[in-house]
Amino acid sequence: MAPLRERSDDPVLPDPPRGPLHVARARASFPWKELALFWEGEDVLRFKKTIFSALENDPLFAHPRGSRLSVEKYQELNFLRCKRLFEYDFLPAGDVLGSLPKVLALIECLGMYDWSLAAKFCLHVLTFGSAIYSSGSERHFKYLPKIFSMEIFGCFALTEVSHGSNTKGIRTTAHYDPTTQEFIIHSPDFEAAKFWVGNMGKTATHAVVFAQLYTPGGRCHGLHPFLVQIRDPKTLLPMPGVMVGDIGKKLGQNGLDNGFAMFHKVRIPRQDLLNRSGDVTPEGTYVTHVKDVGQRFSESLGSLSAGRVTIVGMSVVNLKLAVSIALRFSATRRQFGPTDEEEVPVLEYPMQQWRLLPYLAAAYALDHFSKSLFLDLGKLQQGLLGKDRSVRQAELGREIHALSSAGKPLVSWTAQRGIQECREACGGHGYLSMNRLGDLRDDNDPNCTYEGDNNVLLQQTSNYLLGLLARRDQGGARIESPLKTVDFLDAYPDILGRRFEGSSPEDLLDSSVPLAAYEWLVCYLLRESYQRLNQEKRSGKSDFEARNNCQLYKNLWTAVLQGNKVLERASWWSEFAVNKPVIGSLKSKL
């Protein structure tokens, strides 16, 4: 099949078909096409249209009515659809770095169709592929073409049955044997089995396996990634010594085959250690350019952030879909009215607006947050690939780690609550599977858990901010960051002196008022947590204990911090949501 390219001879934004929604649409107080063009840009809009048209016109992507497929059939279909995506080749590998907005757009389009497909595709190309590209070296690049031709199919195996959040607790081992120049990958027991690994259940032929690296003499050098073949690409039968299978039905994303694997002394060539941060000589000596484990870890922060930033975008898509479904239903569903004859669309009720419009506003605000964060991440990764070891690069890595660690919780939780509100706002009809709100809720749910449990992640941001504050107090260093997201905190003593100014509803519609309130709250909670933490330490508590006892405080205000960033946009988007024509002011604000 010939790869599809964008066509420019058809209108990028055709009028919607006339139907029950026409009345509501006709009442819009602003030109929706102008907004869409401004918000997405014609280039991205055309790209999305190309993708959707391709899927619409390909029978392989026809949704089986009522999603009544068995899990097995669904997973099989999902694999075939994934393979077809490589034939369409919407975004050739060469264009990726040059057009990041299209990368995000591609993920969003696939997710709007089905997250099981988007996940399967991204786990193979982005997670598995870029792990080889960014954690490996020239000797591994031979695998890249095989990835894009799907000659091999990959997965990323970090989590184990008993260890997810605490990656240092990972217990799979890789002992180096100089006599054969091989690593021996081994799972000591079932609790150390790799678990939850997307694509591993039935379809992956290769896995990037994280294991504790041991050199002769028994010295452990910590967690390293290894490329391990787990199945025969022809038969998909397990390789010798590999016990691999599907973990079973999940609450959602059941088109994705999440798997487990145990390794019984599986031998792989020395070269299959992904050796960017550390390597082993043929004789068995461990060599690394990275001075300490801490730096090696912070080097990997960039790739860790990628997953979280992507999840921010995934969650926004789910919120968009749910809000669109609920608003369209509410504009046509009539219930009660001034007389028994005349009933009113439920969207006209203040209660329904109060329930749904803030989520519409949030969808726009968070969509912008997601896009800008994705572009910032792109800059970070270009630096990593360019082997940029500057201080600024390291600072940027820490800032984006902190932003994605608080941004993922904020957006995934907002989407989860928003979808639930939309489900309820559609009443009984929202509880019918065919209306998709259930699938959205179930597919969005894991966004709160994988790539770092939301509550645990928030503490990453807490530690980042407490660290900045400590440096300021001790060395007098300014609180600032490459993206300037924390710069306002440098003035926290003054900010704490501020008083609330808002006195009328009009005041509160001016974003600067709630923004100032947020800044005060952040500084207040930051100082409280900081003092509490030091107090705990002075009272002789261990770092571990002290941090525990402050968890609540810390999480409270990191949640607030993100609210702050987003509110900046949310407040004037809420103006938009209640239909004021603000596109002009928008352009000035973005």
Next chain:
Amino acid sequence: MAPLRERSDDPVLPDPPRGPLHVARARASFPWKELALFWEGEDVLRFKKTIFSALENDPLFAHPRGSRLSVEKYQELNFLRCKRLFEYDFLPAGDVLGSLPKVLALIECLGMYDWSLAAKFCLHVLTFGSAIYSSGSERHFKYLPKIFSMEIFGCFALTEVSHGSNTKGIRTTAHYDPTTQEFIIHSPDFEAAKFWVGNMGKTATHAVVFAQLYTPGGRCHGLHPFLVQIRDPKTLLPMPGVMVGDIGKKLGQNGLDNGFAMFHKVRIPRQDLLNRSGDVTPEGTYVTHVKDVGQRFSESLGSLSAGRVTIVGMSVVNLKLAVSIALRFSATRRQFGPTDEEEVPVLEYPMQQWRLLPYLAAAYALDHFSKSLFLDLGKLQQGLLGKDRSVRQAELGREIHALSSAGKPLVSWTAQRGIQECREACGGHGYLSMNRLGDLRDDNDPNCTYEGDNNVLLQQTSNYLLGLLARRDQGGARIESPLKTVDFLDAYPDILGRRFEGSSPEDLLDSSVPLAAYEWLVCYLLRESYQRLNQEKRSGKSDFEARNNCQLYKNLWTAVLQGNKVLERASWWSEFAVNKPVIGSLKSKL
């Protein structure tokens, strides 16, 4: 099969098997058996044990692993299980009124096993059966034995495609034809098709159908219940003129066959009008002992409340199950620790306790609320059956309607949020289907919608309270109610003069402090809404408009009102949740 009766020769509370949970259980600071006995009573505990043992030992109730059944197979199995319940006859019809706590216990046990089964059973016996018993008259009692032998299988058909909340908008018609002494049941179009009706999809042979009653001359007498046969009991094929089927997959409770039905001029005998509140003579004259439509409506409030009170109990069960699963997992799951060797159970982290223990406390508080409300409802229904037309009986009906209308939202929402928190608190493992948190969330979800959408229901309570306030202001009538839940509002001017007293964390653990704060908040919001409503009316707005514009206010404080009632218990239960031995003080407080 011989009906099962309770046996008293085995211990009602055997020790749990020794396992990973033993360590945590051994640390309990109170005797759990004493608490269980005090909380449930030995009689109910034995009853529950009888039910669970029966289901455990019957292969028909063996859960298919991983719940991978097709919807069709699941519904078939659910029907067979329902039939088996009548053979077990855990609670003979004669004993029902005498042992209400056991009725609630039976529903809870069936729900703990599977809500699809509990719903199927209750919709037939309680909803369909008691509709015939309480809305019909002697001439309909012949159907009752057939219900308990499952010779006929029933459903309750009120909701239509286009009308759920607004029951007055129901458009199915029942025209009386004196020449044949029949009613002609008819659905004008698909929007008037009965929809969502539990048991109607595949298994019901008879339906209580609500339709607008017309007498010759075309006069409409409003909504009335009719008993209509929809299927042949032998073949389960539709009766002539009835188009009936399953509405398709839902987010949950897929073992229950929710259905739709359209009636094409279906003729039923005059006697099958359920004629408690109104009847038609053979000649076609409408007769009723009820003076006005309003009173006829308030007479039916009792039966409307029954569904909501039951849902309160259902939601509590879901919260109990989710909290138990999450707490047991958290007591055994270890992650991170003071040293790399030693990891601590996640339940030891303040964050995990902060997330889960309030829901444990709520489970106890709401369980007590549910039981007391269920018993109050029993008194109301005994009055109805005894044809008690006293003022107090009417007042009690209105109070329980208001309590159940705010209690269902409070408890179903608390359960929904609690289950989601439990899901997330179990991390990835909480996302595996086999751990049931997904089924609980999906099965609990409709509790927020059916028997009245939560947000719409809250307004019922608002109107009740605003009515009491209006009577006090106009006629100087005291604010009081049979169950005394609103009596404190009579002092609302004084309460509004109160100032917050709490100054230390200890103060706040004394339930009287937050309780006083709640009372103030309720009175404040009540007065605000009342003034706002009158203002709207004075400004010439119609009742409909005026009520709309105050929706938000009203709902805010009715939610608070319920919080108040529950907090009364929740606050000292939260003491319990943090493991203080309070059983003694409990006994004094209940």
